[in-house]
Amino acid sequence: MTERTKVLLVEVFPKVAQTITGMLNNIESIELIPANLSNSETALQTVRQTKPDIVLLELEMPGVNGIQCTEIIKRDLPQIQVIILSEVSSADTVRQAMRAGAIDFINYNNLTFEELLSVIQRVVTNLQQEKIRNRLQQQLAEQTLDSQKKQLEGKVISVYSPKGGTGVSTVVANLGTVIKESKPESRVLLMDMDLQFGDIAILFNQFPPRSLVDLAIRIQNIDEDLIESVVFEDQTFHIDLLAPPQKPDLATTIDPSSISTILTHLRKTYDYILINVDSHLEESSLLALSNSDLILLVAVQQVSAIRSLRAFMNVLSDFAISKEKVALILNRYDEANSITAKKIGDMLSLGVAHMIPLDVKTAEKSANLGIPFTVDSKKSEISKSFTSLLTLVNNKLQQKEKASV
Numbered sequence: 001m002t003e004r005t006k007v008l009l010v011e012v013f014p015k016v017a018q019t020i021t022g023m024l025n026n027i028e029s030i031e032l033i034p035a036n037l038s039n040s041e042t043a044l045q046t047v048r049q050t051k052p053d054i055v056l057l058e059l060e061m062p063g064v065n066g067i068q069c070t071e072i073i074k075r076d077l078p079q080i081q082v083i084i085l086s087e088v089s090s091a092d093t094v095r096q097a098m099r100a101g102a103i104d105f106i107n108y109n110n111l112t113f114e115e116l117l118s119v120i121q122r123v124v125t126n127l128q129q130e131k132i133r134n135r136l137q138q139q140l141a142e143q144t145l146d147s148q149k150k151q152l153e154g155k156v157i158s159v160y161s162p163k164g165g166t167g168v169s170t171v172v173a174n175l176g177t178v179i180k181e182s183k184p185e186s187r188v189l190l191m192d193m194d195l196q197f198g199d200i201a202i203l204f205n206q207f208p209p210r211s212l213v214d215l216a217i218r219i220q221n222i223d224e225d226l227i228e229s230v231v232f233e234d235q236t237f238h239i240d241l242l243a244p245p246q247k248p249d250l251a252t253t254i255d256p257s258s259i260s261t262i263l264t265h266l267r268k269t270y271d272y273i274l275i276n277v278d279s280h281l282e283e284s285s286l287l288a289l290s291n292s293d294l295i296l297l298v299a300v301q302q303v304s305a306i307r308s309l310r311a312f313m314n315v316l317s318d319f320a321i322s323k324e325k326v327a328l329i330l331n332r333y334d335e336a337n338s339i340t341a342k343k344i345g346d347m348l349s350l351g352v353a354h355m356i357p358l359d360v361k362t363a364e365k366s367a368n369l370g371i372p373f374t375v376d377s378k379k380s381e382i383s384k385s386f387t388s389l390l391t392l393v394n395n396k397l398q399q400k401e402k403a404s405v
Helices: 014-024 040-050 066-076 091-100 113-142 147-152 168-182 212-216 224-230 248-253 258-269 283-290 303-315 341-348 360-369 381-404
Strands: 005-010 030-032 054-058 081-086 104-107 155-160 188-193 232-234 239-242 272-277 294-299 326-333 352-357
Touching: 005 014, 005 040, 005 113, 014 030, 014 054, 014 113, 040 066, 054 066, 054 113, 066 081, 066 091, 081 113, 091 104, 104 113, 113 283, 155 168, 155 258, 155 283, 168 188, 168 239, 168 272, 168 294, 168 326, 168 360, 168 381, 188 212, 188 258, 188 283, 212 224, 212 248, 212 258, 224 258, 258 272, 258 283, 272 283, 294 303, 294 381, 303 341, 326 341, 326 381, 341 352, 352 381, 360 381
Parallel strands: 005 030, 005 054, 054 081, 081 104, 155 272, 155 294, 188 239, 188 272, 294 326, 326 352
Antiparallel strands: 232 239
């Protein structure tokens, strides 16, 4: 469940305080800390006691003013975000506030709810990204580099695209069957982290009764027995499926921080874990990507999709995700399309590692039958491309193992 952002309002003018309080109470994502603060001394004391995520701070206060108060807050509690409130907003005053450490400045004369909401949402997004970065960096620092142990663990392969409808789930399903066919003794799990509308199981014509939620809510007791009771084995292809919840609203019951723990235990049970990563870059998706040995980044020949990929590539380093473990895959590749593989590689500053040809007829037939086309249409060019993709995956994983020794 998403944690609400704690906000403290420090406003000495009653009418202004009443107006802004009314607005804040209508923003569902925040928790307004109840307080009636009339001066900087009590304001600072309350900040230290409650440790809010955001402080909305009046510029003109008795005693220490808002800018001086901001300096104290940022010195003692630098993680707290401060937004200055004022009736005036000269360029010089705004500069002083920013130098003191304020993240934003609001002139409350004629302030609308939409304007306040926009500022709050922007600051909340920055806070969430900072928390995710800190968690990922902490996790990275705690990861063991014991190469022997790593060789014994299962490999996590995430398949991701920031743009929906690019065929990520199809890539996961067909790559999974190719891996299983090439290594029948291996245990393969397909984990669907499109938590609201994932369809991996449907591609196998299956409807698992249990889901990722059943692991997440029992995270304190997770072990091999619990995993075996939750995953669903496809008896035809002997691939295990870890499905998203049947009801989309149950996705919010999954604590994103549980994803790392779940993957740690899955590595001990499976040789290969393939993840269908949700296109939305929320904490659970980022943790899945961070914990992956290899990320297959799926692109299609569309300008909007390429722009989304470029934005994703720009934030990789912010979330401690190495570009070295990313391989760019072009899905539904059509040689007649003017957006060529070379153009896409140049736009993303990342060479195209593999191309899956466009074959609408075979893909649609496969989806309708509930049988991956790498099984149903083995001789098709699109199926042969997955045999080549498996070679690429194995080479990438071997390179990673050698680099870690």
